[in-house]
Amino acid sequence: MSIRLKFNLVLAVVLLLAAAGAGFYVHGFLQKAAIDEVRHNSQLMMHSAMAIRDYTTELVKPHLDEKLEEKFLPQTVPAYAATETLKRLQNRFPGYEYKEAVLNPTNARDRANEWEERVIQDFRDGKVDLKQEVSGEVGEGMHRALYVARPITIKQPQCMACHSTPAVAPPTMLKIYGEKNGFGWAMNETVGVQVVKVPMFYPLEKARQTFYTVMGALFGSFVLLFVGLNLSLSSLVIEPMARLNLKLEDLATKDFLTDLVNRRRFFERLETEMAAIRVKNSSLSVVMFDIDFFKRINDTFGHDSGDVVLKSTALRVRELLRSSDCAARFGGEEFIILLKETPLDAAMAIAEAVRARIAGTPFDAVGHVSASFGVATWDHKEDSHALIKRADEALYVAKSQGRNCVVQAKEPGAAA
Known part of the structure; x- marks a missing residue:
């Protein structure tokens, strides 16, 4: 029950009791x-x-x-x-x-x-x-x-x-x-x-006509009071609280540096989408990628330049995704992307497009930067952690194969 509804219920009860009491007395x-x-x-x-x-x-x-x-x-x-x-x-x-x-x-x-x-x-x-x-x-x-x-x-x-x-x-x-x-x-x-x-x-x-006139005026006053208090409640309480809640929601669910969702929020979204996809019997994929040699960037150009790389990477990723997709900063220089209703071949193509976008345009003060990608498609059986683990393993395979590439994850249960 919303605060406005609670307030209006209490206010309505108080005004009705006041009207009844005033009516009885008058x-x-x-x-x-x-x-x-x-x-x-x-x-x-x-x-x-x-x-x-x-x-x-x-x-x-x-x-x-x-x-x-x-x-x-x-x-x-x-x-x-x-x-x-x-x-x-x-x-x-x-x-x-x-x-x-x-x-x-x-x-x-x-x-x-x-x-x-x-x-x-x-x-x-x-x-x-x-x-x-x-x-x-x-x-x-x-x-x-x-x-x-x-x-x-x-x-x-x-x-x-x-x-x-x-x-x-x-x-x-x-x-x-x-x-x-x-x-x-x-x-x-x-x-x-x-x-x-x-x-x-x-x-x-x-006396009866006077009673009706007084009660009509009282009712009109109560209506004006009701409207006035609701407007005041909206402007002084509800709207500021809504803005504050949005800020708190952003603080709780978004990464402050890249403005992408954080790890906790990503897992919530992934669990929700997996439940929906299970009902629809559709496909879902995740793409995990990591900035190559990010520690060297921080050591060579400083942490401020490293932050610029992270923010610019988030912008380039966001430009290529659909509104139904979800990108998150998973930790450090590691990112993850949720691709809703996307089979493996489409997920590989999107990952390749993101890789090319990152590697193709130099970053300010740093120059060219690359990233390694692992792509996994959900098999409708494994849980969210197992799905992400497969994508992470594919990412490390990409690292071992020379970086700046996209690797498909192995099927669940396949030998390493």
């Missing part, structure tokens, strides 16, 4: 903020209703009570005033509702529905403290709303004038609402609840 925060906004709006409506009730009781009703004998004015009733005033908000703010839900109302529109009856009954049964408000959710989807309910408990004696019995109720009121509803109330009795309903869909939808 979603919870936005949901809570939306609910808090709904609760704030519900309290605002409830206190607005209470303010309207108080205003009606203190400043409106006293001035109109004297007219009740002539005409009943519902506007003097605090509950009616609060309901009608806040009802006007619904035209501009749909879903915002205020209702004084009563079990036995004077006005039929104020009759409690099923869930409102349950809330009233909880107050009446003592399950909920009368000094507290209760809240909850009703409806689904776009009609999902938060409600806040406050008990309506008879505390003021003047309420009994309209709700005790029809006999004591204002006649003008009876003409409008009749004698069947809104009577029989008692002091300290919880007869209903003030209910405020505030829609939840819009704040929650706003």
Whole structure:
């Protein structure tokens, strides 16, 4: 597994965990903020209703009570005033509702529905403290709303004038609402609840859209971070490491003087090619050669001139080889060539061409130099060391025959 893949896997896991954690936190925060906004709006409506009730009781009703004998004015009733005033908000703010839900109302529109009856009954049964408000959710989807309910408990004696019995109720009121509803109330009795309903869909939808926007921006930032870190990784780590690895590979596998592969790398390549040739049932040859009288060159012209000869020899060899061939400095002034898919006669011809190239052109400061060659072709049975040994033995035969020549190696197992 490459370092880039490891880095990207770790980075992806970290970013996914960060995104999941951030998403969980942001979603919870936005949901809570939306609910808090709904609760704030519900309290605002409830206190607005209470303010309207108080205003009606203190400043409106006293001035109109004297007219009740002539005409009943519902506007003097605090509950009616609060309901009608806040009802006007619904035209501009749909879903915002205020209702004084009563079990036995004077006005039929104020009759409690099923869930409102349950809330009233909880107050009446003592399950909920009368000094507290209760809240909850009703409806689904776009009609999902938060409600806040406050008990309506008879505390003021003047309420009994309209709700005790029809006999004591204002006649003008009876003409409008009749004698069947809104009577029989008692002091300290919880007869209903003030209910405020505030829609939840819009704040929650706003929170959802904000969540998507934040997560989209976060995802975009993570993508930019991912790309930026990968570019930085490439430029600051991977590419320098790749260049360093190439240099280390060269140091480990190449001869520093001739720039040919070294002995260890040559054996690795030879083993690989032998395995491939065995499958293909093709041919493979090696050519080993040695600079003639190289010690005399070093002693006569100096080691620097000897190094020039070695480097120039490597260049002349490389010029004659195919890209599939492999030349190596085997040690000292000794070289070896791997000829892939090359039979013996072709290997002999290539060795002769290399010999002629070395001997035919003089070397700077040294003059003419020659080399002796041994050529062996693999028999698909012997190992790499045995193959090279046969080529080396042929090389020494060339030395003994006067040097500057090419000698074919004997077949494996042949008598010396």
